[in-house]
Amino acid sequence: MLSKNEVKYIQSLGHKKRRDQERLFLVEGSKMVAELVQHYPSQIVRLYATETFYGHCAAAKNIQQHFVVTDDELERISQLQTPNQALALLHYFPQQEWSAAANDWTLVLDAIRDPGNMGTIIRLADWFGIKQIVCSPDCADIYNPKVVQATMGSIMRVTIIEKELTSFLSKQQLPVVGAVLCGKELASFTFPGNGILVIGNEANGIREEVIPLLSDALMIPRFGEAESLNAAIATSIFLWELKRG
Structure with a gap:
């Protein structure tokens, strides 16, 4: 069960100032989160998902900080009007410099x-x-x-x-x-x-x-x-x- 402080913290990442302080952002939705789990697992700091999501994406259980939440809990932490099975907290991407490339x-x-x-x-x-x-x-x-x-x-x-x-x-x-x-x-x-x-x-x-x-x-x-x-x-x-x- 999610604590009030945890819900408040996740909700706070909807605000730019808080995101910049924590260097974290939110990704939601079963399709996007499953892609993250498959291709970019190291970017994921925490994963909150329903039993249904874990049933379809077994690799998600390999994320060190993964939590099972109910539909009601997901709705409380979601930024979406219609939450969709999974929400992940991700690190900001590393800063990169622009580079000119041939044929690009x-x-x-x-x-x-x-x-x-x-x-x-x-x-x-x-x-x-x-x-x-x-x-x-x-x-x-x-x-x-x-x-x-x-x-x-x-x-x-x-x-x-x-x-x-x-x-x-x-x-x-x-x-x-x-x-x-x-x-x-x-x-x-x-x-x-x-x-x-x-x-x-x-x-x-x-x-x-x-x-x-x-x-x-x-x-x-x-x-x-x-x-x-x-x-x-x-x-x-x-x-x-x-x-x-």
């Missing part, structure tokens, strides 16, 4: 603040084989439970690095392509073998001081009356064009 692209996110967009973009990067994402400091926290949930496990496979963008981009010798509302049509552009793709803020796009650092400003043509595209949708279109070229 880096995705740069400029002030993506919506957690759902952030998580979906990480998942898209994983789908399209993008291994590195560089985020401005004002992007949504990658350890926010809504971000983690939206990645559907991709947060484990994509390296995410925080950088001040003007300094980072000004030092690049690679092509720097940006998604803008007014620029060359995306379909007319031939993507080189490697480079950097910049996606801007949901409301304001790429910030003013970053625009001069783009080697190519590209747009997705508009055929209707919508003012703009969702950042994650725009990212998916750009990544498809980048990869199919």
Whole structure:
């Protein structure tokens, strides 16, 4: 049975300040937690799951600190509206530096603040084989439970690095392509073998001081009356064009 203090502690990890203090974050859901158990068991600090989960994922019992909880207890510690069998506490990922790689692209996110967009973009990067994402400091926290949930496990496979963008981009010798509302049509552009793709803020796009650092400003043509595209949708279109070229 979970103590009140333990429930309070787990709930507190829903807040960024507490996560940063403890260097821990939450992952929920039977599918994501089972993947962690299989591929990244050393990341797991504690595991709370129902008997049903342990019945389907026997390897979870090898996690040193694993606990059986009831559905009611899981609901008390969950950040989800509908808890799903398992919740794990994980170490923050080790800090990594960005590295340029031949025949590879880096995705740069400029002030993506919506957690759902952030998580979906990480998942898209994983789908399209993008291994590195560089985020401005004002992007949504990658350890926010809504971000983690939206990645559907991709947060484990994509390296995410925080950088001040003007300094980072000004030092690049690679092509720097940006998604803008007014620029060359995306379909007319031939993507080189490697480079950097910049996606801007949901409301304001790429910030003013970053625009001069783009080697190519590209747009997705508009055929209707919508003012703009969702950042994650725009990212998916750009990544498809980048990869199919």
